Amino acid sequence: MRILGLDYGEKRIGLAITDRQNSIAMPLGMIENNGSTSEKILKLIKENDIGRIVIGRPVNLKGQSGYQAVVVDSFVSNVLKTYELPISIVDERFTSKISSGLISEIYNTRKDERNKNQNKKMSIKKLDKARKSGAADTISAALILGDYLKSLEII
Numbered sequence: 001m002r003i004l005g006l007d008y009g010e011k012r013i014g015l016a017i018t019d020r021q022n023s024i025a026m027p028l029g030m031i032e033n034n035g036s037t038s039e040k041i042l043k044l045i046k047e048n049d050i051g052r053i054v055i056g057r058p059v060n061l062k063g064q065s066g067y068q069a070v071v072v073d074s075f076v077s078n079v080l081k082t083y084e085l086p087i088s089i090v091d092e093r094f095t096s097k098i099s100s101g102l103i104s105e106i107y108n109t110r111k112d113e114r115n116k117n118q119n120k121k122m123s124i125k126k127l128d129k130a131r132k133s134g135a136a137d138t139i140s141a142a143l144i145l146g147d148y149l150k151s152l153e154i155i
Contacts, residue, residue: 001051004044005145007092007137008055008072009033013041014137016145017048025145027138038079045083053085056092056144063091090148092140 003022007014015028031040044050055076058068065073072089080087 004050006055007140014141016141027142030137054148
């Protein structure tokens, strides 16, 4: 059974999934967070033989819960628990920042390859477009799932 990783957002939910050995976290895409969210997640669970759900829970730098953590807790209680699967909650501090940085690096590397003479950074407009497309959400979900997998490693 595979593991499904979620990066919860009020507009979009980033998705990631493990390989069949549950050793690698891979971006899966994103879904719009709307009235059909529960059905979409259930369909993913059935289609991908999901045996566990991992979701990121945002906390501040001091490890304290804020408004968004309460929203995630509500989503876990009202939606995820209805699937009757084990749920793991992971601290998601910095995942959005890391995913935005990765998108920026990928864009700049590709641009450098296309034009060796230019050294421009990704514009805010293009970074916003990538965020709106769900790229940052799905990368964040993969980071959350990857953190969970690392926590399982025996030292």
